[in-house]
Amino acid sequence: xxxxxxxxxxxxxxxxxxxxxxxxxxxxxxxxxxxxxxxxxxxxxxxxxxxxxxxxxxxxxxxxxxxxxxxxxxxxxxxxxxxxxxxxxxxxxxxxxxxxxxxxxxxxxxxxxxxxxxxxxxxxxxxxxxxxxxxxxxxxxxxxxxxxxxxxxxxxxxxxxxxxxxxxxxxxxxxxxxxxxxxxxxxxxxxxxxxxxxxxxxxxxxxxxxxxxxxxxxxxxxxxxxxxxxxxxxxxxxxxxxxxxxxxxxxxxxxxxxxxxxxxxxxxxxxxxxxxxxxxxxxxxxxxxxxxxxxxxxxxxxxxxxxxxxxxxxxxxxxxxxxxxxxxxxxxxxxxxxxxxxxxxxxxxxxxxxxxxxxxxxxxxxxxxxx
Amino acid sequence: xxxxxxxxxxxxxxxxxxxxxxxxxxxxxxxxxxxxxxxxxxxxxxxxxxxxxxxxxxxxxxxxxxxxxxxxxxxxxxxxxxxxxxxxxxxxxxxxxxxxxxxxxxxxxxxxxxxxxxxxxxxxxxxxxxxxxxxxxxxxxxxxxxxxxxxxxxxxxxxxxxxxxxxxxxxxxxxxxxxxxxxxxxxxxxxxxxxxxxxxxxxxxxxxxxxxxxxxxxxxxxxxxxx
Numbered sequence: 001x002x003x004x005x006x007x008x009x010x011x012x013x014x015x016x017x018x019x020x021x022x023x024x025x026x027x028x029x030x031x032x033x034x035x036x037x038x039x040x041x042x043x044x045x046x047x048x049x050x051x052x053x054x055x056x057x058x059x060x061x062x063x064x065x066x067x068x069x070x071x072x073x074x075x076x077x078x079x080x081x082x083x084x085x086x087x088x089x090x091x092x093x094x095x096x097x098x099x100x101x102x103x104x105x106x107x108x109x110x111x112x113x114x115x116x117x118x119x120x121x122x123x124x125x126x127x128x129x130x131x132x133x134x135x136x137x138x139x140x141x142x143x144x145x146x147x148x149x150x151x152x153x154x155x156x157x158x159x160x161x162x163x164x165x166x167x168x169x170x171x172x173x174x175x176x177x178x179x180x181x182x183x184x185x186x187x188x189x190x191x192x193x194x195x196x197x198x199x200x201x202x203x204x205x206x207x208x209x210x211x212x213x214x215x216x217x218x219x220x221x222x223x224x225x226x227x228x229x230x231x232x233x234x235x236x237x238x239x240x241x242x243x244x245x246x247x248x249x250x251x252x253x254x255x256x257x258x259x260x261x262x263x264x265x266x267x268x269x270x271x272x273x274x275x276x277x278x279x280x281x282x283x284x285x286x287x288x289x290x291x292x293x294x295x296x297x298x299x300x301x302x303x304x305x306x307x308x309x310x311x312x313x314x315x316x317x318x319x320x321x322x323x324x325x326x327x328x329x330x331x332x333x334x335x336x337x338x339x340x341x342x343x344x345x346x347x348x349x350x351x352x353x354x355x356x357x358x359x360x361x362x363x364x365x366x367x368x369x370x371x
Numbered sequence: 372x373x374x375x376x377x378x379x380x381x382x383x384x385x386x387x388x389x390x391x392x393x394x395x396x397x398x399x400x401x402x403x404x405x406x407x408x409x410x411x412x413x414x415x416x417x418x419x420x421x422x423x424x425x426x427x428x429x430x431x432x433x434x435x436x437x438x439x440x441x442x443x444x445x446x447x448x449x450x451x452x453x454x455x456x457x458x459x460x461x462x463x464x465x466x467x468x469x470x471x472x473x474x475x476x477x478x479x480x481x482x483x484x485x486x487x488x489x490x491x492x493x494x495x496x497x498x499x500x501x502x503x504x505x506x507x508x509x510x511x512x513x514x515x516x517x518x519x520x521x522x523x524x525x526x527x528x529x530x531x532x533x534x535x536x537x538x539x540x541x542x543x544x545x546x547x548x549x550x551x552x553x554x555x556x557x558x559x560x561x562x563x564x565x566x567x568x569x570x571x572x573x574x575x576x577x578x579x580x581x582x583x584x585x586x587x588x589x590x591x592x593x594x595x596x597x598x
Contacts, residue, residue: 047498078499086515087515098499
């Protein structure tokens with residue numbers, strides 16, 4: 001468990017943020033610019049001493065009352081928005097800066113990190129001549145090699161252009177899949193969060209608005225996420241079958257199973273799919289003749305009128321409505337015509353189901369092809 | 372013009388003494404100035420401004436004013452003399468102390484600027500990579516500030532070679548002990564030995580030109596060929 005509570009005034013900004021998240025997987029600190037995400041992350045790293053802060057990571061208390069562990073004694077890795085490589089050191093010396101200062105056996109080796117992040121071709125290049133994406137990869141590798149027990153990332157992609165982002169995201173997903181270090185990841189980009197996060201801490205004006213599993217918060221009617229222009233549900237499950245002839249795979253999610261294009265890997269592998277609310281339509285009966293592959297029974301939990309003409313319907317998969325959360329955005333006219341109500345069971349037709357993590361099936365030793 | 376030879380043992384003695392003074396002074400300046408510059412670049416509040424002002428005073432004060440107070444501070448009746456058990460005025464050590472005070476701003480300011488230009492980020496990165504503050508200072512801050520430290524060293528050295536007023540006030544002109552180049556040139560001119568004055572003055576002009584040119588070239592290199 002990671003338990004953090006920071007409160008206090010910083011100039012005119014009042015911070016009062018407390019959360020408790022599991023010390024595994026990726027936790028996203030999500031919220032608009034200026035809501036205090038970075039301040040919280042700096043507090044966790046110890047780069048900023050927030051008076052009245054409390055911080056506990058697993059069994060270790062890093063801050064409480066007068067106790068304050070200085071940053072260099074905390075087993076953290078920190079990836080800043082800008083790569084911040086040391087310009088006076090080579091790529092290799094940058095990578096091993098933290099590794100050389102680590103006492104005890106190293107869990108993560110140089111070769112492993114170089115493979116994972118595809119850094120090998122950068123070794124002979126001077127740091128100032130690396131591209132933004134390349135620098136950020138080296139910075140991530142440098143942080144990993146310091147043998148952190150908690151990795152903190154402050155919008156590591158936001159300073160990059162679209163292409164560099166697409167270059168790095170697969171590496172982050174691989175990191176997620178192959179290393180067991182918990183990550184706290186700041187982002188204000190919901191697409192990034194849907195792709196990477198397991199747990200979400202939603203921040204607003206210096207406070208924590210909500211915290212919990214990503215899939216639950218995305219569909220929570222009390223939260224602003226559902227009112228975003230393109231809300232989506234994120235479903236996770238294990239691969240239960242593949243059909244190489246048609247190029248399809250089936251994954252089982254709570255309350256049903258989905259047919260997804262592509263070979264999603266060996267049976268039992270966990271994958272994540274994203275279902276945009278606008279790609280889900282509702283009907284009272286299973287469609288007879290249709291090109292749609294996924295039509296699943298689901299129970300209506302509630303509906304919000306998102307605009308004058310649109311309704312966002314919250315559903316749970318399965319006849320009994322105990323499965324995964326799903327969102328459907330339908331026109332108000334259809335909603336009224338079908339006279340659907342909360343508690344009713346309908347058939348949700350999913351027009352498009354796409355992998356949220358398209359790159360995870362690439363073996364770690366292969367180079368990642370450009371998107 | 373009364374002299375015959377233009378170069379004699381006394382001139383060499385003066386030259387060597389001047390180089391020795393400038394070298395020792397520069398080393399002391401770096402040892403004192405670098406931590407001071409670091410503190411000035413990181414500290415906040417009124418104290419920092421007060422100290423920064425004190426450091427910068429030699430830029431505006433006439434050397435005679437500075438020399439006058441230094442003479443009193445190092446003279447036979449000062450508390451400093453009581454502590455040390457001997458007076459520093461009219462000694463080589465006294466000259467070093469005076470030169471350090473006089474050249475302090477020329478060393479501290481470039482180093483401080485270099486530390487400030489670096490920003491807080493490199494030290495934060497080092498801390499998140501397990502480097503203690505001392506470790507980070509030596510392995511990150513000093514290398515990153517190297518061009519500024521280099522500039523400070525050259526300026527401190529050149530400024531010490533060229534100082535006159537302070538030396539005259541606290542050192543006088545004891546040959547081999549405190550009689551440096553600038554004082555010697557003054558003596559030559561006063562005694563109408565213009566030929567010797569030409570040799571020393573011309574030599575200093577040439578040396579200064581070479582030093583500053585070299586400094587600029589090396590600085591350009593340290594900055595990675597930018598500009």
